[in-house]
Amino acid sequence: MSVSFPRASRIAILGTSLVQQNHFGDARSLATSARGWMSWAEVLSHGRLCCPVHHDASVPPGWEPSNRPGVSRFFTGLNFGVSGQKAIEIERRLPRLLRSDFDLIIVDAGTNDMMIETRQTIADTRARIASALLNAGKTVILLPILARGIGKWPAGGAERAKAHWINRQSVEFAADHPNCHVFDWNSAWIDPENEFGEPYPGYSDDGTHFAVAGAFAVGKLLSTYLERIVPQAPARILAKDDRFDPVNNPAGNLASDFSGLTVTGIGEKSHRLGGRLVHPGTGVWVEAICDAEVPAHEAVWGLSLRLKDVAADGQEAVALAPFRSEDGTFFPFPATGWRGALRTPPLKLRPGEAPPELFLDVILPPGSRSIEVDVSRIEVRPVSSPVRP
Structure with a gap:
């Protein structure tokens, strides 16, 4: 059944380390990260958008970061990012993630394939991932291959050319499929004055991943972009008498002082x-x-x-x-x-x-x-x- 008006409170994200790094945890903590573009989209939407996760130390097979056996992400929920994965590994995880409750999913896949797979193989796998999600009734937002610094992809190299071609295929795929869209994070990431299409200075910590400044720029753009796709949430208004009561208001505010x-x-x-x-x-x-x-x-x-x-x-x-x-x-x-x-x-x-x-x-x-x-x-x-x- 087609979903045309997805909930803003249950946005899923799927992909590689570029997705996983929106959150991080260990045995004693769980955090949204300042290097996370989805984290900033949630903040800058004033809480209207939400990609919920919660602490979980389990290690599902195929979900180990960088394919390290026995290593946990320490969270579960709607962040379906796993670092180091190629597109085919992301595709293999679809049956498990489709058991989760969400309407809209933002998809990153293929960035770790660029040096080892052909452009056609990468584009085909991305299309299969999107098709499976669309067939399950989800609204899909495709992320283009994110540009890297020349320290990772040489200037004028095959990877940069392949990325441009794959990204064009994603635009055409979305145009041909209802409930499929493209959010171009490169438009907030790439320095237009840079000859080789690298990210703005300070936007990345290593030429591949996000630093805080780059995540803020992409998250700000995503927050605005999603205003056209998801409904407005009710304004967050605090009544002074909306306080916790174990009998009559067990969902009330636990804070004794919530003034400014x-x-x-x-x-x-x-x-x-x-x-x-x-x-x-x-x-x-x-x-x-x-x-x-x-x-x-x-x-x-x-x-x-x-x-x-x-x-x-x-x-x-x-x-x-x-x-x-x-x-x-x-x-x-x-x-x-x-x-x-x-x-x-x-x-x-x-x-x-x-x-x-x-x-x-x-x-x-x-x-x-x-x-x-x-x-x-x-x-x-x-x-x-x-x-x-």
Whole structure:
């Protein structure tokens, strides 16, 4: 059955590391990443768009990052990205992901095939993936092959030429298939003044993947693009009496103070938000969201919303976790001002009596000027279990 008006709250993303890196987790935490283009689309849509994930340490066969046996992504949900995979490996995962509940899916495939497969093979596999999703009633948005720096694809090399041809095939495929579209992330990524079609300086950390600035640019464009495809969500209005009550309002706000405030960041600081939260009970899933207005600043290394379960084996859920290189170097946030909503992944509370805690973490380089961030409409709420039967 054809889907023509997909839900904004359940957007799936499928592909390689370019998709997986929107989220990252370990045994004690799960975060949306500041290097994630979907993460920024969620923020800059003011929370209207959502690609839900939750913590999961399982290792499904065929879903191991970079094909490393026994290694987990530490999350499940609607981020179907697995690093290092070729298009045929992505195609093999379709039966499992089609058991999930979503209407719209954004598809990246083929970037890891460029040096080993023919252009026709790559285009054919991309078409089969899209066709299978369309036949399942999904709205499909194809992502072109993302351009790389010349350190990865030589200037004038076969990979660059193949990518242009494959991307043209995707445009023609979408034109021939209802409910199939193309979102050209290259239009926000490629420097038009660059002779070889490389990404803008600072947009990538290695010539292939996203740094924070590149993710912000693509996420901002995607947020605007999806306004034409998904419905508007209700405005997020907080009533002062919408508070948690275990009997009559078990989905009420756990925060005791959700009014606006301004936090001033110098260096690296964590600011407590929401007052003293209420503990809704062991085993309850909770998530946090707040609005933030961030002024233009020449150097922001991190600005994250962090929900912490203080139980002995409690976990953390983070929105817009900072991105840093292996040597600890931070990749800066965009220097421009922005407004949006930061929402954490859901967090399952472990046994304990102390209520969870909510923080806004701000990281600035040593010696930089301070920043004032306006934070408002703070919510911490119990949510339905994201675990599907």
